Amino acid sequence: MAERDAPRLPSWVRILDALALAAFVVTLAVVLFGGFSTHVGFVRLSARSPLRLAFITLAIIAVRHAAFPSPPLHGRAVAWARTLRDDPSAAVITTAWFSRIAVLVAGYFAVLAIGFSTEVGFQLSGDPVMNLPARYDAGWYGDIAINGYHFQARFDRQQNVAFFPAYPFAMRVVGYLVGAFEGGVPWERRMARALWGGAILSIVTFVWGASYLARLARDTIGEAHAADAVTLLAAYPFAIFFSLPYTEALFLLGSVAAFYHFRRHEWVRAAAWGALVGLTRPNGCFLSVALACLIAEDLWRNRTIIRSPDHQITKSILSASAAGLGMLAYSAYVHDLTGSWFGWARLHEAWGRSFQGLAPLARGLARIDDEGLARALMLVPYDTLNALAFVFALVMLWPVFRRLGLSAAVFVIINIVPPVLAGGVLSMGRLTSTLFPAFLALAAILPRRFVLPFVTAFALGQGLVAAIFFTWRPLF
Template sequence: MAARVVLTIAGAALAFRVFSALVALLTNIVFPDYQREQFTVFGSTSPFWDALARYDSGWYYQIARYGYEGGAGGYVPGGRSSIGFFPAYPLLMRFVGRAIGRTPADFYIGGLIVSWAAFVAAMIGVYALARLDLPPKRAERATLLAAVFPFAFFFGAVYSEALFLASAVGCFYFFRTKRWILGGVCGALATATRVNGILMWPALAWIVWRQLTAGSTGPGLRDGDAAGSGPGLQDGGAAAGSTGPGLRAGPGRRDGRAIDGAAAEQTAGSTDRWWAIAGLTLVPVGIGMYSLYIYGLSGNPLEWAATIQRWGYYPGGSPVSVFWRLGTALAIHPYAFLASERLAPYDSLNGVAAFAALVAVPFVWRRLGAAYGLFMAANLWLPLSTGQVEGMGRYVAVMFPLFIWLASIASSRAFIVAAVVFAMLYTLCLALFTNIHPLF
């Protein structure tokens, strides 16, 4: 990818983050908060900085400053604690925060730097990944749609979404371009950032299988034999019309080079296979190392999962039930539901985002391949199987295949409609989050 393209995307992404932060500031000044602030960045209210640090930002701050054992969110046996939040993002917050200073605010600012830098990297990655399937103009569309998706405002807040998107996109890009170890490292970062990072593994395994079988050494050897490594020796001897060793020596040397080429291809293919396996093996290292740490802390390597369940998330149910409940309420008495139920507007926004992504899965699968379809299906199933739509908007925000598929649609009118609707809802959702509505 040309340096000019990289710089253009990076500049546009950074400018968009600044613009979004200014919109959040204006929203925070003009509109009253929906509820009292749980915490502040500087100890007293700051309309700018506090707008970018809400809800889970406090948990990440606790981990960045105190680790998993200290502070208000430290591990408590049998209780809710910070171990439900994976370590990659808060550790980077700590590193950057301490490089800036040691005040509490420095950790929050460190988190913003990590999020914004990861967002820039993610947008470059989305473009590069889209270019594997789309022409430049449509790859630009995919990048824009990913940036203005209604819940993409989380990429600019003290949340782990931007880091997860950057690492996931990098992982898929490197696997698709057969740079297995780099892909494995990005995958390990993703699984250390969020629990659903491990759900990339089936999709990555599919990519490996398709890449290796499409250009495998098996068919290549058979083609080489047909071309001359085996029969070619016989054909060469017959063409020479003589059994004299001198006449056989000429074709023998040429066919020997063919054999050497086939052998080199077989060796390269075998090496590539082992590198691919190594890359796949690296992906679970992130979640594996964290589980090992949690085992040392609690005696249960999956205590982080038990902690998540204590917030009422029990995966394994039917994803259909949540849509049935929400859809029935919106269909039968929409106004009464939205006006009287406290969480109804936020559940509706999350639910619509999840439903739209679910409907898109077969289209993504058909147009872009099984790997992207598997990635989306798995990352939708896990949270939806808890029977809740809370947080589904930001879970969908990191599903980059959705934006690549939308950009692949030939109609310019469809793209404009999608971009306008996304941007309008982006502004609404950003305002709700900024004013501490329960959209998280």
């Protein structure tokens, strides 16, 4: 309380404290991983000598305390740590932040201790740190961010038009800050910088999304469960993608924010977030269906609203349609580029995604019948992990409906059923990581004594998934 009641520090003191902290972090990074050189905008930054960096850090601290000795920097750090411990909002951000860094650390040590599989997709650097985010689809997003879209006049080959533009466009913006467009630098290094920019982007958007999730939790399941919902999501085994240059973090942020503002009848903000979701992933357009169900729920609860002269049904419908309009906007661009309105959907067949109905389920049941459950699971361990994620989503459907309503349940259904019909359990783990209603409902129904065991089990699973993914095992 005394810290909060203390006079506000001058801006220059806070700037020096921030510089001292930044210098300390850079010094620690150089000690642990060696020197580095990068660009921030048009400014080249080089950090090679830990002794020189330590001297700079101590010099900043000395100048700061000589000019303004009270409160000392370490006193502010202790007070800040207490705030993080006691403030629920700050605790949510801390959980989200540290969980993302932990995934990268786990991935780094998995590469060192386990090594790559025999099938490495691409490698940009011999440095395991620089190369860490360069995995699977990350290369497609990096290619779009640096080179833009291009089409080879055929639909039977994997091409970057299949990937929606919101995330790689944001990566491009961050790429300018981290030197991805520096002239005279080898392409591999520029791509590695772009992918690290994407990883930073994902971490920041996940923290933002976690903050929104906590606010939505307070409105739906209560303050007491808000932090648990964020922790369960952050620990979920397939939450590793929130630390990587993948779309999951941006999709989560946009979806949660759209729901949050739509529930509050803040139509313009909800529409903006919805349009972002529609431009982020192919299934983003389905958000419009879930929000339309939210309109129906509101109408059912307030049956007199139709006769009210100031009803806002038209605004709500326009706001709900923004996600679908975002998808149509990209489809119009794809039509101009390829001649096919939904060329991005046709290109997904090159990845093995086409409508198969219940055939994948039938194949799985036949394998169990032939081999027995234990051996069938052993033969396809990666499919088993993705299938478990699918089962988790199915099991949570009823709690989601009971606790959060029809719209939340529809959001879960439309994000898992079409992919299963198109490609079985392929990538189902990634897809379930963004099903925020499942984690809200789980936090609401779990007794307090079971939250920690669930988080622990999830976190162990996340470590396993990180080890599999970062060592180029085909988890997808």
